[in-house]
Amino acid sequence: MNAGLNDLQAMHLRRLLEGGLPLDARPYRRLAEQVGASEAQVLEQIQRWQDEGLFRRVGLVLKHRALGFRANAMLVLDIPDAQVDEVGRRLGQAAGVNLCYQRPRRLPQWPYNLFCMVHGREREQVCQLIAALLAANGLDEVPHQLLFSTRAFKQCGGRYAPPPAKEVANG
Structure with a gap:
């Protein structure tokens, strides 16, 4: 060995x-x-x-824009704290939701605490998917916004290892 x-x-x-x-x-x-x-x-x-549990999963980072998915939106919702875990689990497993996570509210300007990323080829397709998702989960009346991206700046997995040490020149 x-x-x-x-x-x-x-x-x-x-x-x-x-x-x-x-x-x-x-x-x-x-x-x-x-x-x-x-x-x-x-x-x-x-x-x-x-x-040791260092990896939760190994996956791919697809460049969705290059694949024609140009209507990309973040659904943000204001879910009661007592329900956010359950709603997050349901939405995170829903078809069409690529990413779902909780973040703290930033009151009074930002009341949203649950975020769901949805990618689609057409804006109308994404809007219809979100409407169906909200209706199927009884969330039609929950305060929410749908934020469409306009440009992509970076797309990669997480970075956790320290950067390589820089060599110092003698002299």
Whole structure:
């Protein structure tokens, strides 16, 4: 059995994973080459992190605009605090909702505490989906807004590893 990754290799691997898996038939082998380890060591480290609960899931970040989904909207709702967990679970599982999360209200200007992202090809399609979603969940009368995006600035997964240390030139 191979020895595990050292701390520097593990940190480098975390940074690489945050950028996504390489588009390669053997992505873990490619990562191993980049951190100076074996493919088995990389897979063992990833499994260790999974066992420790570091990963909730591994997924893809799709560039939805490039796929033709240009009508992207955030549904924001003011849900009573006692109901936000239940409503959030239901909306988060609903077809068409790509992301659902709770955030604190910022009163008095911002009363909304539940956010749902919906992507569609046409604005009208998204509006119809939201109307049906609100009706199906008895939320028609709940204060809400539908905010359509106009430009995308960044789209990637989370970044948690510290940035690489900068080398200081002597002299």
